Amino acid sequence: MQLEGTVLRGRAFEPVEGRVVVEDGTITAVEETTTDSTDIILPAFVNAHTHLGDSIAKEAGGGLSLDELVAPPDGLKHRLLRAASTDEKAAAMARSLRMMEHGGTAACLEFREGGVEGVDVIRQALDGRDIEAVVLGRETADAMREADGFGASGARDAEFGELRAETADARKLFGIHAGERDSHDITPALDLDPDFLVHMVYPEPEHLQRVEDDEIPIAVCPRSNLVTGVGVPPIRDLVERTTVALGTDNVMLNSPSMFREMEFTSKLADVPAVEILRMATINGADIADLNYGLVEEGRDAKLLVLDGDSDNLAGVQDVVRAVVRRAGMADVKDVYL
Structure with missing residues (x-):
């Protein structure tokens, strides 16, 4: 499975354009690449x-x-x-x-x-x-x-x-x-x-x-x-x-x-x-010693995908700030648990 969009990567939640590669329930790669997706991918x-x-x-x-x-x-x-x-x-x-x-x-x-x-x-x-x-x-x-x-x-x-x-x-x-x-x-x-x-x-x-x-x-x-x-x-x-x-x-x-x-x-x-x-x-x-909570290689792929083109999130300038202060359940596109 591959998810594309703006990825909030690692412990710093650095917003990068790219994809998250998942194999057998584990994140195997976080790759920077150009995409057409407006999705926002973050840890669940x-x-x-x-x-x-x-x-x-x-x-x-x-x-x-x-x-x-x-x-x-x-x-x-x-x-x-x-x-x-x-x-x-x-x-x-x-x-x-x-x-x-x-x-x-x-x-x-x-x-x-x-x-x-x-x-x-x-x-x-x-x-x-x-x-x-x-x-x-x-x-x-x-x-x-x-x-x-x-x-x-x-x-x-x-x-x-x-x-x-x-x-x-x-x-x-x-x-x-x-x-x-x-x-x-x-x-x-x-x-x-x-x-x-x-x-x-x-x-x-x-x-x-x-x-x-x-x-x-x-x-x-x-x-x-x-x-x-x-x-x-x-x-x-x-x-x-x-x-x-x-x-x-x-x-x-x-x-x-x-x-x-x-x-x-x-x-x-x-x-x-x-x-x-x-x-x-x-x-x-x-x-709780759980192997998720970040988007990085080796973590369990517990992921949340937000619609970055929703009426609520379209046009945001600071993605992390928008996720924290603005996003809601209506912006949820997919949840992978």
Whole structure:
């Protein structure tokens, strides 16, 4: 297979006119050459933080605080999840996964509520889909063993030291929410030596230094943070210290659209568009050790093709900036997963 157009090549997303050659699902060449295509070829997205179970209750709980919405065990989300049947949850998640596929998302890092049953439900929702989910079980060690790792709610909610050790022994991924409401749970989260942190709205200087020294990646979810009223993360400060990836968080609060997350982040934070595109692609892939997120030789061919001649994108002067700040699902021409 060969794709032609403007290729956003490598980690710098350098726009080059040319073609991408794919053999057996792997990118074997990125060639500069003259083409007649107006397509824009870029890596498919990696959504670094999702809660897809919330798909059963989109826009529920307007006006509630963060704790009232999502705090375990009796936040609105958890009560709605307990009340829904397995088939209802699987069907709702499958619809969100399908939307993400159509919007060019190759994978998501899913914090999966419900113990072992919750892990089973998302496996059911993924059946027949091309999108991948790096599933982080929650609540029990058994859920971690059935999943790809463990996703902790936050150091203020429980003691996670034993689960962290078991996850490390299993050589699986450990992520934890930290600094979403305030800074109080960041130090205990860092003491767990996590593979990555989520949110970090309220890091203090000493936290930023530890993140930099220990090279701990962070998944930020600025749309979600604004909706829940907790503020917004200091994205530029975080980017200057470590690897930062973008997530869309709870489907109850926001659509799982990486286009919307990129645009919002770009217009909110003083961060170059090329860095935000990395946050939406390779940075999330690096956290989960996935072999995609860039258009370069040797990477899995998880690719997104945009129509560069759409009414929205025709005439753009800065292609990367246009992808980050302007493009949307209506501009998607093809998705290769």
